[in-house]
Amino acid sequence: xxxxxxxxxxxxxxxxxxxxxxxxxxxxxxxxxxxxxxxxxxxxxxxxxxxxxxxxxxxxxxxxxxxxxxxxxxxxxxxxxxxxxxxxxxxxxxxxxxxxxxxxxxxxxxxxxxxxxxxxxxxxxxxxxxxxxxxxxxxxxxxxxxxxxxxxxxxxxxxxxxxxxxxxxxxxxxxxxxxxxxxxxxxxxxxxxxxxxxxxxxxxxxxxxxxxxxxxxxxxxxxxxxxxxxxxxxxxxxxxxxxxxxxxxxxxxxxxxxxxxxxxxxxxxxxxxxxxxxxxxxxxxxxxxxxx
Amino acid sequence: xxxxxxxxxxxxxxxxxxxxxxxxxxxxxxxxxxxxxxxxxxxxxxxxxxxxxxxxxxxxxxxxxxxxxxxxxxxxxxxxxxxxxxxxxxxxxxxxxxxxxxxxxxxxxxxxxxxxxxxxxxxxxxxxxxxxxxxxxxxxxxxxxxxxxxxxxxxxxxxxxxxxxxxxxxxxxxxxxxxxxxxxxxxxxxxxxxxxxxxxxxxxxxxxxxxxxxxxxxxxxxxxxxxxxxxxxxxxxxxxxxxxxxxxxxxxxxxxxxxxxxxxxxxxxxxxxxxxxxxxxxxxxxxxxxxxxxxxxxxxxxxxxxxxxxxxxxxxxxxxxxxxxxxxxxxxxxx
Amino acid sequence: xxxxxxxxxxxxxxxxxxxxxxxxxxxxxxxxxxxxxxxxxxxxxxxxxxxxxxxxxxxxxxxxxxxxxxxxxxxxxxxxxxxxxxxxxxxxxxxxxxxxxxxxxxxxxxxxxxxxxxxxxxxxxxxxxxxxxxxxxxxxxxxxxxxxxxxxxxxxxxxxxxxxxxxxxxxxxxxxxxxxxxxxxxxxxxxxxxxxxxxxxxxxxxxxxxxxxxxxxxxxxxxxxxxxxxxxxxxxxxxxxxxxxxxxxxxxxxxxxxxxxxxxxxxxxxxxxxxxxxxxxxxxxxxxxxx
Numbered sequence: 001x002x003x004x005x006x007x008x009x010x011x012x013x014x015x016x017x018x019x020x021x022x023x024x025x026x027x028x029x030x031x032x033x034x035x036x037x038x039x040x041x042x043x044x045x046x047x048x049x050x051x052x053x054x055x056x057x058x059x060x061x062x063x064x065x066x067x068x069x070x071x072x073x074x075x076x077x078x079x080x081x082x083x084x085x086x087x088x089x090x091x092x093x094x095x096x097x098x099x100x101x102x103x104x105x106x107x108x109x110x111x112x113x114x115x116x117x118x119x120x121x122x123x124x125x126x127x128x129x130x131x132x133x134x135x136x137x138x139x140x141x142x143x144x145x146x147x148x149x150x151x152x153x154x155x156x157x158x159x160x161x162x163x164x165x166x167x168x169x170x171x172x173x174x175x176x177x178x179x180x181x182x183x184x185x186x187x188x189x190x191x192x193x194x195x196x197x198x199x200x201x202x203x204x205x206x207x208x209x210x211x212x213x214x215x216x217x218x219x220x221x222x223x224x225x226x227x228x229x230x231x232x233x234x235x236x237x238x239x240x241x242x243x244x245x246x247x248x249x250x251x252x253x254x255x256x257x258x259x260x261x262x263x264x265x266x267x268x269x270x271x272x273x274x275x276x277x278x279x280x281x282x283x284x285x286x287x288x289x290x291x292x
Numbered sequence: 293x294x295x296x297x298x299x300x301x302x303x304x305x306x307x308x309x310x311x312x313x314x315x316x317x318x319x320x321x322x323x324x325x326x327x328x329x330x331x332x333x334x335x336x337x338x339x340x341x342x343x344x345x346x347x348x349x350x351x352x353x354x355x356x357x358x359x360x361x362x363x364x365x366x367x368x369x370x371x372x373x374x375x376x377x378x379x380x381x382x383x384x385x386x387x388x389x390x391x392x393x394x395x396x397x398x399x400x401x402x403x404x405x406x407x408x409x410x411x412x413x414x415x416x417x418x419x420x421x422x423x424x425x426x427x428x429x430x431x432x433x434x435x436x437x438x439x440x441x442x443x444x445x446x447x448x449x450x451x452x453x454x455x456x457x458x459x460x461x462x463x464x465x466x467x468x469x470x471x472x473x474x475x476x477x478x479x480x481x482x483x484x485x486x487x488x489x490x491x492x493x494x495x496x497x498x499x500x501x502x503x504x505x506x507x508x509x510x511x512x513x514x515x516x517x518x519x520x521x522x523x524x525x526x527x528x529x530x531x532x533x534x535x536x537x538x539x540x541x542x543x544x545x546x547x548x549x550x551x552x553x554x555x556x557x558x559x560x561x562x563x564x565x566x567x568x569x570x571x572x573x574x575x576x577x578x579x580x581x582x583x584x585x586x587x588x589x590x591x592x593x594x595x596x597x598x599x600x601x602x603x604x605x606x607x608x609x610x611x612x613x614x615x616x617x618x619x620x621x622x623x624x625x626x627x
Numbered sequence: 628x629x630x631x632x633x634x635x636x637x638x639x640x641x642x643x644x645x646x647x648x649x650x651x652x653x654x655x656x657x658x659x660x661x662x663x664x665x666x667x668x669x670x671x672x673x674x675x676x677x678x679x680x681x682x683x684x685x686x687x688x689x690x691x692x693x694x695x696x697x698x699x700x701x702x703x704x705x706x707x708x709x710x711x712x713x714x715x716x717x718x719x720x721x722x723x724x725x726x727x728x729x730x731x732x733x734x735x736x737x738x739x740x741x742x743x744x745x746x747x748x749x750x751x752x753x754x755x756x757x758x759x760x761x762x763x764x765x766x767x768x769x770x771x772x773x774x775x776x777x778x779x780x781x782x783x784x785x786x787x788x789x790x791x792x793x794x795x796x797x798x799x800x801x802x803x804x805x806x807x808x809x810x811x812x813x814x815x816x817x818x819x820x821x822x823x824x825x826x827x828x829x830x831x832x833x834x835x836x837x838x839x840x841x842x843x844x845x846x847x848x849x850x851x852x853x854x855x856x857x858x859x860x861x862x863x864x865x866x867x868x869x870x871x872x873x874x875x876x877x878x879x880x881x882x883x884x885x886x887x888x889x890x891x892x893x894x895x896x897x898x899x900x901x902x903x904x905x906x907x908x909x910x911x912x913x914x915x916x917x918x
Contacts, residue, residue: 084533
C-alpha cells in the first residue's frame with residue numbers, strides 16, 4: 001500500500017506545555033484511519049498540525065509530516081495553501097458553527113471550487129448541485145439559496161462533507177464529525193462519509209473519542225494517549241485482541257451495543273499516571289487543550 | 293423583522309420628537325433676554341415693540357403660542373426668523389445641504405479609516421502595526437472633534453499652510469449651481485476644479501469630525517474581527533486554502549460588522565452633533581454654524597426649527613443604523 | 628464593606644496598585660499640577676491677567692525672540708498670555724470639579740431610583756434619558772447657556788443638565804445587576820428599608836464605577852467650558868478662560884498662532900490626563916470592567 005500521510009516522531013508544544021510527544025502515524029491511500037483518544041490526548045492537534053492551522057501559541061518542535069512525498073513542516077505558507085482545499089481538506093466537528101452565518105450555502109460551496117479548481121460561476125454552481133446530490137440532499141437548488149440557520153445540523157454537516165470532497169482531495173481529516181449530531185443522524189452521516197470515501201478512493205484520518213464509531217468506519221486504528229500513539233493496528237485486530245493496557249481500559253469504558261448489560265469501567269487513574277510523568281502535568285494539559 | 297417593525301420604530305419617533313419640541317419650546321420661553329429688544333432700531337417707541345410682539349405672537353399665553361407653533365410645524369411652517377427676517381424652513385433648507393455633505397464625507401472618512409485600521413490591526417496581530425493601531429485609536433478617542441479642529445487649523449492651516457481653514461469655497465469663486473449640494477452637483481457636472489476647491493475646504497472639518505468616530509469604529513471592529521477570526525467557519529476557510537487577507541475581508545468582516553454597526557450608531561449621532569462646533573471653528577456655512585449664530589442672537593423661531601431638524605436627523609440616523617444591522621444579518625432578516 | 632474594597636485586600640495594596648499603573652500616575656500628575664496651578668495662580672502669575680498694554684500687544688513668546696517680561700508673549704490687547712493661562716486653569720478646574728460632581732449627584736440619584744424602584748419611576752426616567760439623547764449635547768448646552776445667561780454658573784448648570792444622563796444610564800444598568808446579588812436579598816430579608824439598601828448597601832458597590840465616570844466627566848467639563856467660552860457664552864472675554872483665549876487667538880491665528888496654540892495645548896494635556904486617570908482607575912479598581 002502507498003502511504004498518503006506519514007507522521008514521524010511529531011512533537012508539539014502549546015506555550016511551554018508539551019502536547020504531542022512523538023506521534024508516529026501512517027495513513028495509507030484509500031483507507032480510513034481512526035485516531036482514538038480521550039479529550040486532552042492531543043488528537044485534534046495532530047489534525048491541525050497536518051493542515052497547518054494550529055493555534056498561534058502552538059509550535060512544532062520536532063518531527064516530520066510528509067504528505068504525498070511533500071514535507072509539510074518546512075513548506076512555505078503559499079505552497080501549503082495550494083494543497084489545502086485542492087488535495088487535502090477537513091470535515092469539521094461542529095456543523096452549527098462551521099458555516100459562515102451571513103452567506104448563502106451556494107457561496108460557501110462554490111468559493112472553494114472557483115478558488116481551487118478555477119471554475120467559472122456557472123460551472124461551479126453546476127458542480128455544487130452535483131455535490132449536494134451526492135451527499136443526498138433533496139432539492140439542492142433550493143439549499144444553495146438558503147442560509148445556514150435555515151438548515152438542520154445534519155443538513156449542514158452534509159453541506160460541509162460536500163465541501164470537503166468538492167475538489168476531489170486525496171486526503172481528508174475528519175475531526176469528530178458526528179459528535180455534535182444526534183445518534184440517528186450520526187449513523188447516516190457515517191455511512192455517507194464511508195460511501196463517498198470508497199467511491200472516490202479518498203484517504204481519511206478519522207479523529208474520534210468513540211470506539212463505536214471506529215468500529216463502523218475505520219480500516220486501521222491508532223490509539224493516542226497523552227500525546228503519544230500507544231497502539232496501532234487494523235481495526236479488527238485491535239478490537240479482537242487489544243495489546244496495550246490503555247486500549248483495554250478504553251474498551252472497558254466504552255458502551256457496547258453488541259454486549260448489552262456489560263459494566264462500564266472508567267480508565268484507571270494509576271494507568272494514566274504510569275503513562276505520564278506525573279498527575280499534575282496530565283490535568284494541566286487537559287485544561288490547556290480545552291482552552292486552545 | 294419586516295416593514296411593520298420599521299413602521300413601529302417610525303411611530304415611536306413621533307413622541308420623542310414631540311418631547312423634544314415641548315422641551316425646546318418651554319426652555320426658550322423662559323429666556324430672560326427679550327428677542328424683540330434686539331431687533332428694534334434705537335429710538336423705536338413702546339408701540340413699535342408691542343406691534344412686533346403681536347406680529348411674532350409673543351403677546352399670547354404660552355399654551356396658545358405652543359399649539360399655534362406646533363400646528364404650524366405640522367403644516368411645514370416653521371415661522372419667520374426674527375433676526376434674518378426670512379422663512380425658517382427655507383433658511384434651514386438652504387444650509388442643510390452643506391452640513392449633510394460635511395457629515396457624509398466625515399462619515400465616509402471615519403468608516404474607511406476606522407475599517408482599514410481595524411483590518412490592519414487584525415492582519416498583523418501581535419506585531420508592531422497592531423501596537424500602532426491601538427495607540428492611534430487610544431489617542432483619537434481621548435480628544436474630541438472640537439480640539440482636533442483647532443489642532444488641524446494650527447498645524448495644516450497655519451504652521452504648514454497647505455489647506456484653507458474657513459468657508460466652503462474660495463470667496464472669489466463664482467458658481468451657478470441649481471442646488472446647495474455643491475459637492476454632489478460639481479461631481480455630476482464634471483466641474484472638477486470646483487470639486488477640488490470644495491474638497492480642500494471640506495477635508496479639515498471633515499477629518500476633525502471623523503477622528504473620534506474613526507477611533508470608535510476601529511476599536512469595535514477590531515474586537516469583533518478578532519472574535520470572528522476564532523470561529524470555526526474561519527478554520528474551515530483556512531482549510532479551503534484561502535489567504536489570511538481573503539479570510540479577514542470575505543469571511544470575518546461581514547460578521548464583525550453587525551455588532552460594530554449597532555454599537556457605533558450612537559457615536560454617529562455624536563458626529564452630527566459635532567458639526568455644530570466644527571462648522572463654527574471653520575466658518576463653514578451649515579446649519580450648525582447657523583444654530584450658534586441663532587442662539588447668540590436669541591432668534592427663537594430659528595433655534596426651534598434648527599433643534600427640531602437636529603432631533604429629526606438623530607432619529608433618522610438611529611433608524612438607518614437599525615436598518616443596516618438587519619440588512620447585514622440574514623438571521624434577523626428572515627426571522 | 629463593599630466588595631471592591633475587600634477585593635483590593637488592604638488599603639496599602641490599593642495604593643500600590645494605583646502607583647504601579649502608568650495611566651494613573653500620568654493622569655494623577657496632570658491633575659495635581661492643575662490643582663497646584665489653580666490654587667497658587669496669584670502667586671505663580673507674573674502679571675495681572677487683566678492688565679492691558681496696547682503698546683506691547685501681540686508680542687511673540689520668549690523662544691521666538693519676544694520680550695523677556697512676557698514669557699509666552701502677549702495677546703491683541705497686550706495682556707500676558709502666561710498669566711492668562713494660569714488663571715484659566717483656575718476656571719477650568721472650578722468648572723471641572725463642581726459641574727462633574729453635581730452631574731454625578733443628579734445622575735446617580737436618578738439612576739439608582741430608576742434601577743431599583745423600576746415600574747413607572749424607571750419608565751419616566753428612562754424615557755427622559757431617551758429624549759435627552761435625541762439632542763446634540765453641544766447644541767443643548769449652548770442653548771441652555773443662552774437661556775440661563777452667560778457666566779460661570781450658567782456653564783456649570785448647563786453641563787449638569789446635559790451630562791447627568793451619562794451617570795444615570797450606567798448607574799441604572801449597574802443597579803439592575805447589583806439588585807440580583809445575594810447581599811441585597813439578605814438585606815431585604817432582614818427588613819432594611821429600600822432607601823437604606825439603596826444608599827447603604829448598593830451605592831458603596833458602585834463607587835469604582837462612579838469614580839471612573841467622575842474623572843472622565845471632569846475632562847468633558849473642561850472641554851465644554853472651553854467650547855462655551857469659545858462661542859462667547861461663558862465668562863465675558865475679559866476673563867482669562869482657555870476657550871476665550873482660543874477664540875481670540877483664532878482671529879490672530881495667521882500672525883500669532885501661539886495665542887491659540889498654547890491654550891489648545893493646555894486643554895489637550897488636561898483632557899488626556901483625566902482620560903488616562905479614568906482609564907487607569909478602571910483597570911485598578913474593577914478588574915471585571917477591564918476590556
